[in-house]
Amino acid sequence: AQSVTQPDIHITVSEGASLELRCNYSYGATPYLFWYVQSPGQGLQLLLKYFSGDTLVQGIKGFEAEFKRSQSSFNLRKPSVHWSDAAEYFCAVGAAGRRALTFGSGTRLQVQP
């Protein structure tokens, strides 16, 4: 069965600073990988996804993520964080032949002025 680990429960960065949120997955084959963002009281909004091809994927709101098979990682990055990026970020993995997404426990991002 697949699993997802987000090692950082809570991260605080200053506005304008760069950001990297870590995600490690466990799955025997090539996974389908997603990053979702959840603002307080809101649903889950898709930031970006990786299915195949180019390992560096671009998403909305200036986010990008890189799939590294050798490290079983799919870290999310943003070069310059805005106050509106404060939210909870979830990494999720899907597997071929299965409908269920497996989510990580999330990383709460706080942005300092």
Added chain:
Amino acid sequence: EPEVTQTPSHQVTQMGQEVILRCVPISNHLYFYWYRQILGQKVEFLVSFYNNEISEKSEIFDDQFSVERPDGSNFTLKIRSTKLEDSAMYFCASSESGMETQYFGPGTRLLVL
């Protein structure tokens, strides 16, 4: 942009009561899902639904739960006899195909007293 909608946004019920959570998936999507997120915990998969039948379900989705697509637009989750531990945010999602991106609704927060 099309989106998944859910009603109600909040529901409070007494233990042992039946609740029905409603979702309107994106109109051209064929796969539908329910997930839940207990406060402070991971988002967990409950069930997926395609062609008027359950295609996959988790261990959480026991006999107390059922899903239905009663008409061409709605997708419902019924909990027959709610327990305290059913208190959670319930998310509906839909996708065009089984391996495409799942788009999530804003959620229904269920509180069982």
